[in-house]
Amino acid sequence: MLTIEKVSKRFRAGNYGVRDLSLEVKSGVIGLLGPNGAGKTTLMQMIATITRPTSGRILFHGEDVVKRPNALRRKLGYLPQDFGAYDNLTATEFLTYFAALKGVRSKQRVMEMLESVNLHGVANRTVGGFSGGMKQRLGIAQALINDPELVIVDEPTAGLDPEERVRFRNVLSEIGFGKLVILSTHIVSDVESIATEIAVMKNGALLTMAPPETLLRTCEGHVWQSVVSSEQFDQLRTTLKISSAVRKPDGVHTRFVGPSPEIAATAAEPELEDAFLYLMNFADAGPPPPPA
Amino acid sequence: MTASLSRIGAIVSADFRIRFRRVSTVIVFLLLSAFAYVWIPAPSTGRTLIQINGQRAIYNSGAIGMGTASLGMIFVGLFGYYVISNAIRRDVVTRCGVIAASTPMRAGEYLFGKFLGNLAFLATFVCGFMLSSMAMLAVRGEARLEPFIFIEQYLLLVPPAIVFVSAVAVLFESIPWLAGKFGDVIYFFLWSTVIGLVVANETTHGGINWARCFDFTGFGFMIGQLQHTLHTHSVSIGASDFDPTKPTIVFNGLTLTPEWILPRGISLLTPLLLLPVAALFFHRFDPVRTGRVSGKGRRNWIGKIQNLFKPLSRRAFLLLTLSGRSGSFVGAIWTDAALTLTLYPFVFVAFVGLTIASLIAPLAGVLPIVFAVLALIVSDVSTRDARAGTTASVRSISRLRENYVWWKLGSSCLLSFLLCMVPLLRTIAHGPLALAALIGGIVFVASTATALGVTTANPKTFIVGFLTFWYVVVNDKGANPMLDFAGFYGRFSPTTIALYAAISVAAIGTAQLLYRTRLARA
Numbered sequence A: 001m002l003t004i005e006k007v008s009k010r011f012r013a014g015n016y017g018v019r020d021l022s023l024e025v026k027s028g029v030i031g032l033l034g035p036n037g038a039g040k041t042t043l044m045q046m047i048a049t050i051t052r053p054t055s056g057r058i059l060f061h062g063e064d065v066v067k068r069p070n071a072l073r074r075k076l077g078y079l080p081q082d083f084g085a086y087d088n089l090t091a092t093e094f095l096t097y098f099a100a101l102k103g104v105r106s107k108q109r110v111m112e113m114l115e116s117v118n119l120h121g122v123a124n125r126t127v128g129g130f131s132g133g134m135k136q137r138l139g140i141a142q143a144l145i146n147d148p149e150l151v152i153v154d155e156p157t158a159g160l161d162p163e164e165r166v167r168f169r170n171v172l173s174e175i176g177f178g179k180l181v182i183l184s185t186h187i188v189s190d191v192e193s194i195a196t197e198i199a200v201m202k203n204g205a206l207l208t209m210a211p212p213e214t215l216l217r218t219c220e221g222h223v224w225q226s227v228v229s230s231e232q233f234d235q236l237r238t239t240l241k242i243s244s245a246v247r248k249p250d251g252v253h254t255r256f257v258g259p260s261p262e263i264a265a266t267a268a269e270p271e272l273e274d275a276f277l278y279l280m281n282f283a284d285a286g287p288p289p290p291p292a
Numbered sequence B: 001m002t003a004s005l006s007r008i009g010a011i012v013s014a015d016f017r018i019r020f021r022r023v024s025t026v027i028v029f030l031l032l033s034a035f036a037y038v039w040i041p042a043p044s045t046g047r048t049l050i051q052i053n054g055q056r057a058i059y060n061s062g063a064i065g066m067g068t069a070s071l072g073m074i075f076v077g078l079f080g081y082y083v084i085s086n087a088i089r090r091d092v093v094t095r096c097g098v099i100a101a102s103t104p105m106r107a108g109e110y111l112f113g114k115f116l117g118n119l120a121f122l123a124t125f126v127c128g129f130m131l132s133s134m135a136m137l138a139v140r141g142e143a144r145l146e147p148f149i150f151i152e153q154y155l156l157l158v159p160p161a162i163v164f165v166s167a168v169a170v171l172f173e174s175i176p177w178l179a180g181k182f183g184d185v186i187y188f189f190l191w192s193t194v195i196g197l198v199v200a201n202e203t204t205h206g207g208i209n210w211a212r213c214f215d216f217t218g219f220g221f222m223i224g225q226l227q228h229t230l231h232t233h234s235v236s237i238g239a240s241d242f243d244p245t246k247p248t249i250v251f252n253g254l255t256l257t258p259e260w261i262l263p264r265g266i267s268l269l270t271p272l273l274l275l276p277v278a279a280l281f282f283h284r285f286d287p288v289r290t291g292r293v294s295g296k297g298r299r300n301w302i303g304k305i306q307n308l309f310k311p312l313s314r315r316a317f318l319l320l321t322l323s324g325r326s327g328s329f330v331g332a333i334w335t336d337a338a339l340t341l342t343l344y345p346f347v348f349v350a351f352v353g354l355t356i357a358s359l360i361a362p363l364a365g366v367l368p369i370v371f372a373v374l375a376l377i378v379s380d381v382s383t384r385d386a387r388a389g390t391t392a393s394v395r396s397i398s399r400l401r402e403n404y405v406w407w408k409l410g411s412s413c414l415l416s417f418l419l420c421m422v423p424l425l426r427t428i429a430h431g432p433l434a435l436a437a438l439i440g441g442i443v444f445v446a447s448t449a450t451a452l453g454v455t456t457a458n459p460k461t462f463i464v465g466f467l468t469f470w471y472v473v474v475n476d477k478g479a480n481p482m483l484d485f486a487g488f489y490g491r492f493s494p495t496t497i498a499l500y501a502a503i504s505v506a507a508i509g510t511a512q513l514l515y516r517t518r519l520a521r522a
Helices: A040-047 A091-101 A107-116 A132-144 A162-175 A188-192 A212-217 A230-239 A272-281 B002-020 B023-039 B061-084 B087-094 B096-101 B107-140 B147-174 B181-204 B210-214 B219-230 B258-281 B301-324 B329-343 B346-360 B363-381 B384-388 B391-395 B398-402 B404-419 B421-428 B432-456 B459-476 B494-521
Strands: A002-010 A016-025 A028-033 A055-060 A076-079 A150-154 A180-185 A197-202 A205-210 A223-228 A241-248 A251-257 B047-052 B235-241
Touching: A002 A040, A016 A040, A016 A055, A016 A197, A016 A205, A028 A040, A028 A188, A040 A150, A040 A180, A076 A132, A076 B096, A091 A107, A091 A132, A091 B002, A091 B096, A107 A132, A132 A150, A132 A162, A162 A180, A180 A188, A188 A272, A197 A212, A197 A272, A205 A212, A212 A272, A223 A230, A230 A241, A230 A251, A241 A272, A251 A272, B002 B023, B002 B107, B023 B061, B023 B107, B023 B235, B047 B061, B061 B107, B061 B147, B061 B181, B061 B219, B061 B235, B061 B459, B087 B096, B087 B107, B087 B147, B107 B147, B107 B258, B147 B181, B147 B219, B147 B258, B181 B210, B181 B219, B181 B363, B181 B459, B210 B219, B210 B258, B219 B235, B219 B258, B329 B346, B329 B363, B329 B398, B329 B404, B346 B363, B346 B404, B346 B421, B363 B404, B363 B421, B363 B432, B363 B459, B384 B391, B391 B398, B398 B404, B404 B421, B404 B432, B404 B494, B421 B432, B432 B459, B432 B494
Parallel strands: A028 A180, A028 A197, A076 A150, A150 A180
Antiparallel strands: A002 A016, A002 A055, A197 A205, A223 A251, A241 A251, B047 B235
16 A cells, blocks of 8 residues: 655755655554654655655555655545644534545535544534643544545654543544554554554664564563662663663562663563563664564 | 635635634724724814815715725735734644645645635725724714715725735745744835835826836825826825814815726736745745754755854853853843844844944944844844743743743843944933933833733734834934934934833833733733
8 A cells, every 4th residue: 555665854954854764554553663753753744745755755556646646645644743723713613624625525524523533512612622632633533534545643642641542542443444544653552552563763764664463572582570679770770771660668670671681580571662662772673573 | 626616715714713713803803993983083173084285185985985995005014914924824833734735735725725815804804994984984974975985995995905915925924034023024124115116106207107006005096096186195194183274175085097997907916926936935834844844954044144153152152141040130131131142143143233333334324223123133032932832931930930021121121232232332422311312212122022022922013013113213314303212313302212211111011010910810
């Protein structure tokens, strides 16, 4: 469905947002993981035809969207980072506006979308009075109003409370069937339950792309847990990557990622957060391990 | 085609709703309508709206229609631009523009929609003003209301102004380096130049001339018609005292004579040519071109000059923050002034340039330029916290929380005195009164900029207001001593100094009151 061939984005100041990135994806939910500044947003903006790559090709159903962006735009739903909405419009008016821009004229469709994101009860309230979560749900409604084949959502859960975050994740997982959803985030828990594949980016390059279970194997044998003293904990922090630490009466219950530690520690079952930490800090970019 | 129209319609409709649901818009709308009450005084009070050759024009539909239409046109032409020139910027800030850019919408459709949105907004304002002016004629008129003649005056004068302003706003918003404060200033001079050229051409040449085709303001047409029907171009519009001993004059309004049909048509349509130009420059919300990507760097010419002076401003910042580290209120003022220098290294260019100019050029020539630059610099000081979202952080500092207005006033004054150092030193030679006038002028600029900035959180309010006032002062060249607010032309009196000092105190007092009220509610 979507093919990215050696795409780079070089800014005028000389630095690269994305460099020589290639990937191919079909349908499902693709989680794009990476730390801040990894190039996720730049990549998504290039796919969404907002900004042009400096080099490389982006193909959607075989059609070059850099040369012919409208081929994709008709089938695209996009929710940018820090989406703000027009505070003085009601939810219905806001959605009707974007429906018109996308060539959708059905009022019925607008109401259906509001209902699907559970905003039908506040359809005639101005957006200015909405919570962050409600605004994000309105954002996803506008992204889906044209029944797109490709949905791009950039850091959609930033600033949401835990309940809204779970609700938003559920909305995304429901729309994943038969479509390609690309969800960028730096929060691992946002993608671990809904992503069919996870792409990890760092410094503008793609480190790896694989299903979550394959990704977990990359750090097998590199995740440890131990109960340490506060002094030991401070020392550990300098040499290894701590993925969690809880202070209890018997010491600090620590989980960490890295090579075999010098202290007494037992190997732990890897989680996606561990795999992410491992990839970011200890692994070189390269192909994912073969399936077991 | 239908999809295209539907998209344009949606943009216009959304823009209209967004603007008219703002309380500030409704207040301005009501105020403008209320101006009709002030601008059309009852002749029994000794004041009138229109005088032609020093004779009071009878209040009929033609005279009041033309008078109020020309005033409305000035509002649309000058203030209208500053009200509407945020349509594209709003989409950049809310990121809704990025979503729009990811749809099949064409850039041309978007820009045309924004243009029509501007047009609809300004036309609605003018209609409201026209209706309230009609109502005033019904109340204070000396002849019966003839709606068609009244509306005709508006149709003859205002549409080219609305089209021009709407198109220029779209063009300036599409060109990144004209989309901000620089564009605001350029527009002011563009508008002034257009009026000046057209009026000068009409009063000196008359007859058919090329300038008529660029008479977006309608002033040339008005002067030409007055010359044609009343054989004069001496007309005064705006509430003023009249001489009751002179006979009244009947003016039945402007009519479209054959020689004006083509120029008015061209004036109406020429601004539309700016839209394709805007489309050439339009960024389509590409973050690289809108400046929302950190890696982009500043590549326009203003940015290059800014970068050139950045090392100097950084060193100055270190030097100046030494005082800020003391933790005192004066230190905080010093630090805020230093922040302006760091944020806008261009201020250094201005400082160096104006210092050299102040040393070699006559004060009367250089002072107006110093004050125009000063206004641009200080307009940012009291508005940047609200725009950058740092208000809450500032309010967490107790001594600044309560004294925010004084802090910003201090910072503005400090920058102003720094910029005017050489003129101040040179003015000492002209005596204490001249020095007092210049100091009073500086404080007047700093305090009104602070007051309007704190009140509206928008630098445009002060820039537009002050540049309009500045334009009047510079064109008056000291003929009216009360306008010589900073002693540009040495025509001020102690009363002038006292007047501007009083305005400064009132402005700051009001701003402080308003700020404290807001603070109490927060």
